[in-house]
Amino acid sequence: MDRDGVAVSGVGAVSPAGLGVHALWRAIEDRRVLTGPVTRYDLSGYPTRQAAEVPPGAVAALDSLVPPHESLAARYLAAATLEALGDAGLPAHRRRGRLGLFVGTVMGTRPLLDRAIGRGPLGVADRAWARPDELLAAVRQVVTVDGPAVLLAPGCSAGNEAIAAGAAAVASGEVDVAVCGGADELSLEVFAFFTSMRALAADAIRPFDAGRRGTMPGEGAAVLVLERAERVAARGRKPLARVLATASAADAHNLTQPHPDGAGLIATIQTCLDRARVEPDDVDWVCAHGTGTPANDAVEARAVAKALGGRRRPVLSSVKGQLGHAEGAAAALEAVIGVRALAYDLVPGNVTLVEPDPECAGVDLVEPAGRRGPVRRVLSQAYGFGGAVCTVLLGKGNPDAR
Amino acid sequence: MPASVTVCGAGLRLSEVDDLASLARRLRSAPAPAEVRRFAAPDTVLAPVEREVYGPVEPRVPARAGTRGLRSLPHESLLALGAAASTPGKQGPDDTTAVVWASSTAGLPEYATVCAEASTLEPGFVAPALGPASAHNGPAATVSIRLGLAGPNLTLTGGATAGISAIAEAMRLIAAGDARAALVGASATVTRWSLTAAQDHLTPAEGAACLVLDPAGGSGIQLGECHRTDLVRATARVIQAAARPQTRPDGLVVSTSDFGLVDALASGQPFPVWHVERALGDLGAAGGFLAVVGAAALCAATGPLAAPRPLPDAGLLAGPGLLPDAGLLAGPGLLPDAGLLAGAGLLAAPGERSEPNPIRPTKILALAVEPCGSTASLEVSSS
Known part of the structure; x- marks a missing residue:
């Protein structure tokens, strides 16, 4: 298997920095800390109320980019995929070559159930929260997938496992284009059990700091388009x-x-x-x-x-x-x-x-x-x-x- | 991906199915009656429901997996562990065996329970042990930790194709050198929560199954290359394969919620078509995996009759009940395809021991189809 020839030809992202890889990289360069008070859920009563949310304005802007879907994670994924394919110079439909989808997640569509958390008995409004395949539904509406559609959920290694699976599929010739990435949305369930586990930081996440106290949930989606390097070059483009x-x-x-x-x-x-x-x-x-x-x-x-x-x-x-x-x-x-x-x-x-x-x-x-x-x-x-x-x-x- | 891998063992925890032989019989028989069970979800607005399901299934976890702490594990993880630990394998830690698992329902009741507790309890009082079990990867993690398997650990979720993709990913990990062997499985449970997404025309089912895969080299049950594509291309493959004697399978095992599709696939084919969901119920992602295990069971069922030499892994497969009893298979009414197999020289008359057929191995195609049109298929053969 010639992994050496697998190239990244496009990238896309939805993150707490907003829509797009440019916004993400600018936040990294500018050293902005994107964790802050959660606005999506009522966390009054919780000792820690901070996380890294995709900004409400960016969530609203998804309406002009991707089809409606109850799962924010599904829409993040669709938006990141469209950006990545555009970055790679590949059309979403009527392409040459077979495209496969390799997506990692931890909770998938389950956070839809979180919206029923309130006071008293839990309401259960829809079915999609119990159907993991729904995470790929919005992508399927905007991109023709004629190869594998693989949803990986091995825990927080999910995004890398998706890249590994997609790279292997490209290297073996199973697909010509692998859309690889990960998606999750902020989950109140995760927030609740992390609170019980006392695993949440109060002020900031401080990796490798002597005073680190814990982590904070985040959300978003990111996608890498993988192809054989020769294929990218044949289209007159340079691998990223x-x-x-x-x-x-x-x-x-x-x-x-x-x-x-x-x-x-x-x-x-x-x-x-x-x-x-x-x-x-x-x-x-x-x-x-x-x-x-x-x-x-x-x-x-x-x-x-x-x-x-x-x-x-x-x-x-x-x-x-x-x-x-x-x-x-x-x-x-x-x-x-x-x-x-x-x-x-x-x-x-x-x-x-x-x-x-x-x-x-x-x-x-x-x-x-x-x-x-x-x-x-x-x-x-x-x-x-x-x-x-x-x-x-x-x-x-x-x-x-x- | 390697061209093929050998099945070195199997473990099953399914309703009314004890071994590969009974799985083969179940696929060939009329649907078994299901049991009516009552499902409730306390502290929610969901009303209790009564529904016919295949289950409950007892995990029957072998001692090899240890006994301490089992009661704290989710039911689906226990089913997975029961199936995995009942396969033959090395005892003790092993960093060369991958665990790859598929499930649509793992962690679902735990996730919902945390949500219900978050609704009814003060913040910080949610049971902390439930949270980590509320993701999809509980079965794979439990099998890895309990059996000391430190090779790659993958979980796939989604619909029926995830079950076949799990095998494809295991073969990929073996080919890449990340693992020398793989324990691949799938599981499903039925709860009030899973029933919120259940389809009315299917009988929900619970259970677990797994296969031990080694790179090809010996004879026995072989799994060929996986093909993952859309329904149009998959259907074309089936039709093209059926058109030529050299490529024609001896049967097709399909996992799909679409009964009409199965009828269409079966129409005019010169081989029998078996339907996982009709025979075993709706197992979600595990349905695709059971299409492969079912195909392996059907191959094993005809294998001893057709194979020119003993299977090298016969000792492994000959564990309690794994190899079918030829007398049972030859009994009346158990092989609806008997005419076809007999015509092909693969099946002896009742009570008569067959002569080995050195020419034609049994070859069965396993196919999973999701409502969105995504498919995965894999050829299972005995050599």
Whole structure:
């Protein structure tokens, strides 16, 4: 399987920064923290009321872009897909070549049920909340899908697993175009059980900070269009990036806690390096899972330091301090940011970092301002409840820039 | 993707189905009577309903999966664990085996219960253990953690094609080197919550099934390359395959909620067509997976009669009840396609032991079709 030839030809996003990849990247460059008070739900009574929402104006603007659907996540996904196909120069219908859809999610359409949460017995208004396939319904209305339509829900590694599945489908020739991404909307159910688990931060998500207190839910969708590099070139376009390698594993340890040694993460990082035939020092940015929870970040930093031990400490930051944790969309959003980082030679910073955790000393935590300099390879890792781990290694679109 | 993989074992937790032989019989028989059960959802506006369903199914989790903490696991995770742990496999930790699971319903009652509690309890009093189980990946995570399988861990959800795609993704992980083998399965449960989306013309069902897949190399039951496309192309493939003796399957197992489509596919075909939802009920994503398991069961049923040599995995498949009893298969009324199979030289007369047929292996196509027109198909054969 020739993964080396799988290129990213287009990207799209809906995020707490608004509609579009441009808005997302501007927020990253401008170091804006997009978490804040939740407006969509009544959280009075909850000790913590902050999350990262797609702004109401952006939600309203979806009306002019995509068909109506009860699920916001389904509409986010449709909007991001249309943007990504447009970016790739591919029509949504009447294309040459077979198109497959590979989408990751954690909760899918289930948050539709959240709208019935109030005072007293729970109302149950519709059927779509119990039909996971509805997540793809809006995309199907705006894009002709004549290849696989795969909905992956392995936990918070979902976005990366979708990229891995799509890249393999392109490499094997099963599809000519793989629309890969992730989507989730803000879930009051997640907010409720994270509150019970005392896993929510009160003021900000501070990944890898000694004072980190927890995470905050986020939402959105992000899509990468994958094709064989020759196909992109044949259309007279240049790849935005390349998928150099992907790898999957599991911790097989605990439903909610990462393996204390980061076993699955280490395995996937090493496999990615082996497959891409690159050395640890060749990775210019590790886009961390970095949820800001006490349980995660130290384990992750130690695992990355061990897996990428080279002449220098691995350069690492998490964008969740800015974007919140968008669950199934998180890794896809991070991959899109990785594509932009490769294009603009900017390593995003740990924007909310105040006091680096000494337990994370094995990695080079990027200062809040970020770093300008050559970015040739980005390693993006994702994992979550259940123990599934998936890591993606991206490289520049121009292979000569390796 | 590898061209094919070998099925090294199977585990089943289905209503009135104990093994591959009884699954083959169930597919071939008239629909079994379903049990009327009452479903309620306390603390909600949903009124209790009574509905015919296939179930309940007992998880019967083997000791291999451990006994501590089982009571805290969701029912669907227990069904998955029961099916997975009953397959033959290495004991102890294993970082080379992937777990790939498909389900439409995993985590659904837990999600709804958290919502109901959030409606009726003060913030912060929702049961914290329910939340992590309210996503789709509970069965795959439970199987991985309980059996110590640290290979890739994937969950697919959606409609019937997810069940066949789970096999395709497992084959992809094996081909890429992420795993050397895979435990692939699917499950479904029936609750008051799942019934909000149930279709009136189908009988909801619960259960779980899984297969152990190894890269091809031996003979036995083989799973071929998966084809995932739209309904027009999938139908064309079936018609083209049927038109030529070299490619014609010996049967077709379909998972779809559309009974008319099954009738149309069966019309004029020179081979029998079996319908998962008609025989086993509506299992959502697990329906597509059971089309493959059903095809494997039908192949296994004819395999010992047709195979020129013993299956190398016979020891694995010969666990309690996994290999069919030839006498049972040859009994009256159990093989509606007996004429066809006998005509093809695959089936002996009742009570008569067949001579091996070294020329023609059994080949059955499994097909899943969703209402949106998405399809997945896979060829199952015995060699």
